[in-house]
Amino acid sequence: MSPMEMALEEARAAAARGEVPVGAVVTDPRGQVLARAGNRVEERADPSAHAEMLALRAAAAVRGHKHLAGCTLTVTLEPCAMCAQAASLFRVGRVVFGAYDPKGGGTEHGARVFSHPQCNHVPEVVGGVRETEAAAVLRGFFAARR
Numbered sequence: 054m055s056p057m058e059m060a061l062e063e064a065r066a067a068a069a070r071g072e073v074p075v076g077a078v079v080t081d082p083r084g085q086v087l088a089r090a091g092n093r094v095e096e097r098a099d100p101s102a103h104a105e106m107l108a109l110r111a112a113a114a115v116r117g118h119k120h121l122a123g124c125t126l127t128v129t130l131e132p133c134a135m136c137a138q139a140a141s142l143f144r145v146g147r148v149v150f151g152a153y154d155p156k157g158g159g160t161e162h163g164a165r166v167f168s169h170p171q172c173n174h175v176p177e178v179v180g181g182v183r184e185t186e187a188a189a190v191l192r193g194f195f196a197a198r199r
Contacts, residue, residue: 125147
């Protein structure tokens with residue numbers, strides 16, 4: 054199963070918990086899964102409990118180091134500014150995301166964290182991976198809540 058498929062599974066599980074359906078997976082340079090997570094903002098009453106933050110923290114714990122050099126963060130939605138900055142601070146080598154987020158994104162939209170000269174580490178960014186499917190999970194979640 055691809056990292057994006059795992060991230061989509063995490064997003065669907067998050068939706069089932071009543072969370073905004075975002076999932077994230079961190080893989081090491083060989084492609085082995087270090088961590089995976091879905092949003093847990095509501096469950097933990099913690100606005101920083103985004104899927105990316107949880108997966109990055111868990112991956113660093115598995116590696117026993119604060120940096121995730123050569124690792125890839127795969128996420129179903131364009132990371133927000135907080136998560137993009139975290140990816141930079143964790144020093145991930147690559148960020149892969151599914152759906153673009155013109156309203157809250159922090160890589161291709163909004164803050165564009167990686168384009169600032171103050172950004173210490175700029176990972177490779179690949180957007181639009183299984184974009185249609187990732188966007189559909191989000192649309193379905195919000196349509197059901199309206």
